[in-house]
Amino acid sequence: MACQGLATGETIHTLKAESELLKTKLEEERAKLHDIEQEIMKFDKAATEEFIKGSVSEPLKHAPQRTGGGGFSMP
Numbered sequence: 001m002a003c004q005g006l007a008t009g010e011t012i013h014t015l016k017a018e019s020e021l022l023k024t025k026l027e028e029e030r031a032k033l034h035d036i037e038q039e040i041m042k043f044d045k046a047a048t049e050e051f052i053k054g055s056v057s058e059p060l061k062h063a064p065q066r067t068g069g070g071g072f073s074m075p
Contacts, residue, residue: 041047 037049037052040052041049
């Protein structure tokens with residue numbers, strides 16, 4: 001990977017190819033996410049993009065409902 005520096009036999013060309021591959025994968029994942037958001041908004045007219053992203057991001061956090069700085073409080 002590029003962040004680890006060039007490995008033996010690795011060239012700028014291989015790094016560029018890896019970069020393009022990762023960009024393609026990212027765009028595919030963004031398209032999937034957009035499709036899911038659109039389907040949710042069809043099902044629930046009150047749902048907004050911001051609400052959906054907030055609802056999805058909370059369970060994906062490393063420590064859901066945990067505040068920063070090491071403190072934990074239940075709402």
